[in-house]
Amino acid sequence: MSMIYGERIRLRAAERNDVKTFYNWVNDPDVTRYLSMYLPLSIVDEENWFNSMSQRPQSEKTLSIEIRNESGWKLIGNCGVFDIDTVTRSGELGIMLGEKDEWNKGYGTEAMMLLVKHCFNTLNFNRVHLRVYAENLRAKRSYEKAGFVEEGRLREAVYKHGKYDDVIVMSVLRSDLIKTKGKP
Numbered sequence: 001m002s003m004i005y006g007e008r009i010r011l012r013a014a015e016r017n018d019v020k021t022f023y024n025w026v027n028d029p030d031v032t033r034y035l036s037m038y039l040p041l042s043i044v045d046e047e048n049w050f051n052s053m054s055q056r057p058q059s060e061k062t063l064s065i066e067i068r069n070e071s072g073w074k075l076i077g078n079c080g081v082f083d084i085d086t087v088t089r090s091g092e093l094g095i096m097l098g099e100k101d102e103w104n105k106g107y108g109t110e111a112m113m114l115l116v117k118h119c120f121n122t123l124n125f126n127r128v129h130l131r132v133y134a135e136n137l138r139a140k141r142s143y144e145k146a147g148f149v150e151e152g153r154l155r156e157a158v159y160k161h162g163k164y165d166d167v168i169v170m171s172v173l174r175s176d177l178i179k180t181k182g183k184p
Contacts, residue, residue, distance in 0.1 A: 004063070006114045009107055011063040014078060018064055019043075019050050021075055025098030034136040035096060038160060059123055060084060065095075065111045067102065076102045079115050081123070090127040091119065108139070112146040120174050120184035129171035133158060140168065147172040147180065 004011040014022075023046040025031045032038075041049075053062050065077040077097035084091040093115055097108050119125040130148065132139050148170040156164035177184045 004114050004118055006110045008067060009076075009110050009114070010066050010068075010073065011079065011111065011114055011118070012066060014050070014053070014062040014064045016050060018075060018078075019046050021098070022046055022050075022078065025077075025096060028098070028100075030100060031096065031098050033161075034133050034139060036158070057084075060091075063115070065097070065107065067107060074099070074102075076107060077111065079111050081115070081119060081128070084123075088127065089123075089125045090129070091123070091125060093119070093128050093130045104138070109142040109145045112143060112148075116146055116172060116177075117184065120177065126174050127171055129169060131167050131169055133160075134166035134168055140170070143170050147177055149176070 062080040066073040076099040079095040081091045119128045151169045154167040157167040
């Protein structure tokens with residue numbers, strides 16, 4: 001797969017030299033606050049994850065999110081599609097923006113829009129969905145901007161930071177984007 005370019009970002013295949021950066025992110029409590037991770041990971045854990053991910057089908061491999069800066073491209077996060085169902089032409093999306101100094105600049109929304117477009121126009125999906133903690137209002141707004149609508153709520157489905165939180169399931173259909181934008 002070639003790189004996927006947006007206005008300010010690009011999605012590219014994750015490389016082995018990204019692992020050290022990913023390791024730093026997944027061990028930062030601010031970054032993982034709204035992710036399903038809750039225990040520290042070793043560099044070996046992260047390398048094992050990378051090795052496992054590299055064995056998946058091409059469509060399920062993690063994509064690195066980069067922004068252009070004065071010296072070229074800067075890695076700020078990753079995203080991907082997983083649990084692909086080839087019968088229903090659907091899959092689940094995930095994203096992690098690890099560079100905290102790049103938060104609140106719309107990069108997550110742009111990355112999600114590119115990933116959704118990739119799912120519909122390259123992978124020929126009909127539906128994509130994701131899960132977001134109810135407390136994560138910033139992410140929920142970002143997903144709504146990318147066309148996602150709330151589908152349901154799993155009450156007190158996650159326990160983090162000493163309390164339970166609901167998990168919201170959001171999705172976007174190919175037909176939703178055709179209605180709102182005239183194309184997926």
